[in-house]
Amino acid sequence: MSVEIARHWRLKPQRYQLVGEVCPECGHKMFPPRDVCPECADHSPQPEFKFSGLGEVFSYSTVYNPPEGYEESAPYTVALVKLEEGPLITAQLTDVKNDDVKIGMPVEMTTRKITTQGEEGLVIYGYKFRPRLAAA
Amino acid sequence: MRDVSIIGIGQTPVGEHWERSLRHLAYDALKAALLDANMERADALYVGNMLSGEISGQAHLGALIADFAGLRGIEAVKIEAACASAAAAFRQAYIAVASGLQDVVIALGVEKMTDDVGSKLTAGLASAADADYEVIHGISFVALNALIMQRYMYEYNVGREDFANFAITAHANGAGNPNARFQEPISKEAFLKSGVVASPIGLLDASPMADGAAAVILCPSEQAREFTDNAIRVAGSAMATDSLSVHDRRDPLWLQAAEDSARKAYRQAGVGPQNIDFFELHDAFTIMAALSLEAAGFAERGKGTWLARDGAITRDGKIPIATRGGLKARGHPVGATGLYQIVEAVQQLRGEAGANQIPNARVGMTQNIGGSGATIATHIFERLN
Numbered sequence: 064m065s066v067e068i069a070r071h072w073r074l075k076p077q078r079y080q081l082v083g084e085v086c087p088e089c090g091h092k093m094f095p096p097r098d099v100c101p102e103c104a105d106h107s108p109q110p111e112f113k114f115s116g117l118g119e120v121f122s123y124s125t126v127y128n129p130p131e132g133y134e135e136s137a138p139y140t141v142a143l144v145k146l147e148e149g150p151l152i153t154a155q156l157t158d159v160k161n162d163d164v165k166i167g168m169p170v171e172m173t174t175r176k177i178t179t180q181g182e183e184g185l186v187i188y189g190y191k192f193r194p195r196l197a198a199a
Numbered sequence: 200m201r202d203v204s205i206i207g208i209g210q211t212p213v214g215e216h217w218e219r220s221l222r223h224l225a226y227d228a229l230k231a232a233l234l235d236a237n238m239e240r241a242d243a244l245y246v247g248n249m250l251s252g253e254i255s256g257q258a259h260l261g262a263l264i265a266d267f268a269g270l271r272g273i274e275a276v277k278i279e280a281a282c283a284s285a286a287a288a289f290r291q292a293y294i295a296v297a298s299g300l301q302d303v304v305i306a307l308g309v310e311k312m313t314d315d316v317g318s319k320l321t322a323g324l325a326s327a328a329d330a331d332y333e334v335i336h337g338i339s340f341v342a343l344n345a346l347i348m349q350r351y352m353y354e355y356n357v358g359r360e361d362f363a364n365f366a367i368t369a370h371a372n373g374a375g376n377p378n379a380r381f382q383e384p385i386s387k388e389a390f391l392k393s394g395v396v397a398s399p400i401g402l403l404d405a406s407p408m409a410d411g412a413a414a415v416i417l418c419p420s421e422q423a424r425e426f427t428d429n430a431i432r433v434a435g436s437a438m439a440t441d442s443l444s445v446h447d448r449r450d451p452l453w454l455q456a457a458e459d460s461a462r463k464a465y466r467q468a469g470v471g472p473q474n475i476d477f478f479e480l481h482d483a484f485t486i487m488a489a490l491s492l493e494a495a496g497f498a499e500r501g502k503g504t505w506l507a508r509d510g511a512i513t514r515d516g517k518i519p520i521a522t523r524g525g526l527k528a529r530g531h532p533v534g535a536t537g538l539y540q541i542v543e544a545v546q547q548l549r550g551e552a553g554a555n556q557i558p559n560a561r562v563g564m565t566q567n568i569g570g571s572g573a574t575i576a577t578h579i580f581e582r583l584n
Binding site for chain 1 (some may be wrong): 322331333341346395
């Protein structure tokens with residue numbers, strides 16, 4: 064697997080902070096950012112919008128045959144998470160037993176190691192979602 | 200716009216062709232199609248393929264195959280739309296003839312998957328999904344379909360066993376197809392016991408991949424009769440796209456591009472779902488079979504599995520699917536599959552489907568899906584009489 068430093072550097076705001084965008088024309092909040100609003104096709108520059116990271120599990124699947132680079136944490140569970148602001152996002156779940164995952168489970172974003180690339184082992188960090196910790 | 204017909208078809212068996220390289224497989228199918236059409240030359244070649252760059256280190260397939268097939272000099276190009284590449288190539292060939300710019304055109308799908316036994320293949324297949332926002336999270340292509348299936352089961356209250364007949368019917372039909380990857384029936388027990396790959400998808404929910412090539416020759420319908428009595432006309436042809444990633448779909452449980460392309464194809468052909476005698480749908484996974492039937496108007500939303508449960512999808516049923524094994528049993532050489540579907544539809548309409556023949560087949564439909572539903576091509580065929 065090749066080391067893709069520039070590509071992953073470009074994606075840091077999205078990976079570490081869930082930085083998306085909001086359309087100035089129709090108010091649609093989107094993650095990831097786009098150049099054209101998928102709702103109203105507005106082309107004007109869209110202000111950044113930082114998602115809260117709170118959401119719930121919309122769907123999930125436990126992966127038993129991981130692709131190369133992901134064997135370390137297999138079997139792991141991936142999910143479609145519905146963010147509280149509206150959009151769906153794809154991510155791994157963490158800090159939860161695969162068998163305990165349920166649709167509707169409240170989750171929150173956390174930053175974790177996603178994979179490593181190349182012989183030097185460039186580490187790619189990014190968002191995963193864990194069960195929401197109860198309020199203290 | 201000219202009316203277009205298919206005057207020749209060719210295919211290799213779907214399997215592990217250790218002795219045949221990509222260019223050899225392509226030529227095998229191409230030669231068979233030209234022979235079937237009584238042709239020696241063509242004006243243009245459209246090659247559908249997904250993984251030649253990733254697996255064989257070979258791009259530029261249009262020029263390579265035209266040269267290797269003795270057609271050096273003709274216009275040729277590779278068309279890529281993930282697992283819809285072959286139907287997309289057929290669509291471009293159709294447009295070339297319908298437009299009047301080309302007369303005799305070859306549409307060829309070829310995929311050589313068995314030269315890589317590990318990660319290149321998985322990575323290549325995953326490139327049908329969103330590299331930055333799906334694949335990077337360790338989502339295999341199976342897992343993407345599993346996310347859809349899991350939610351579908353939750354929303355519509357169906358279980359894994361409700362999908363069994365999609366796989367069982369496909370294998371029952373594959374048993375009658377000498378070109379199929381798998382020619383053995385499977386039992387419901389085997390389906391339910393099959394190991395989980397990515398929950399809830401089991402091994403027997405998923406189609407097998409291997410090598411293969413399939414080709415057709417198109418020409419204007421008004422010329423078709425000079426070459427054959429068996430011409431099959433393209434009654435409807437359409438393609439549509441949807442968001443690449445599942446998470447961006449307006450409704451992750453609806454194949455919008457299938458509905459859009461089917462609607463256009465039905466309108467062009469002047470038919471509706473009730474007129475379709477068989478449907479070569481894209482059963483890469485059993486969940487896709489259910490969603491395809493719904494989007495193309497054969498079942499209400501959420502009731503695709505009812506058709507499987509009630510036996511409507513068998514050869515005797517109301518809407519036979521996978522009549523020569525489908526992706527599940529005939530196999531899924533990804534970039535070539537769309538043309539296998541079309542070749543099989545032509546066989547049905549010509550009455551050449553042997554043990555799998557649908558009696559009185561007059562109108563057939565094929566639908567090829569790229570990725571998790573981001574590109575979908577729908578075609579409708581009937582006899583040119």
